[in-house]
Amino acid sequence: xxxxxxxxxxxxxxxxxxxxxxxxxxxxxxxxxxxxxxxxxxxxxxxxxxxxxxxxxxxxxxxxxxxxxxxxxxxxxxxxxxxxxxxxxxxxxxxxxxxxxxxxxxxxxxxxxxxxxxxxxxxxxxxxxxxxxxxx
Numbered sequence: 001x002x003x004x005x006x007x008x009x010x011x012x013x014x015x016x017x018x019x020x021x022x023x024x025x026x027x028x029x030x031x032x033x034x035x036x037x038x039x040x041x042x043x044x045x046x047x048x049x050x051x052x053x054x055x056x057x058x059x060x061x062x063x064x065x066x067x068x069x070x071x072x073x074x075x076x077x078x079x080x081x082x083x084x085x086x087x088x089x090x091x092x093x094x095x096x097x098x099x100x101x102x103x104x105x106x107x108x109x110x111x112x113x114x115x116x117x118x119x120x121x122x123x124x125x126x127x128x129x130x131x132x133x134x135x136x
Contacts, residue, residue, distance in 0.1 A: 029114035092126030
């Protein structure tokens with residue numbers, strides 16, 4: 001009996017899976033954040049720290065911030081290679097920067113852990129997309 005051989009995974013699928021993993025981290029971190037003392041009561045009173053009072057603009061901005069990585073799961077496999085490559089490089093850099101800022105600002109250790117993992121994932125996305133050639 002022979003061992004199974006490894007099947008090469010396309011860069012597209014790697015990028016899509018990395019965005020999906022990033023989104024899972026975002027979701028779980030936000031869920032765990034609900035257990036931080038005072039967080040839920042602040043939310044119920046309309047305070048979205050560090051952004052301040054909840055407004056339509058704040059929620060729209062937050063929705064856009066989360067919509068982009070959500071769409072990148074699909075767009076990484078659906079768009080032409082050149083567009084996919086540059087969107088992944090661009091958004092990978094942007095979201096790595098955002099996570100870097102959140103890591104520095106975060107007070108709770110679980111939040112720092114998620115921010116670090118999210119930053120590593122988005123740095124991987126940037127790196128994989130940057131070195132993606134037509135042969136891969």
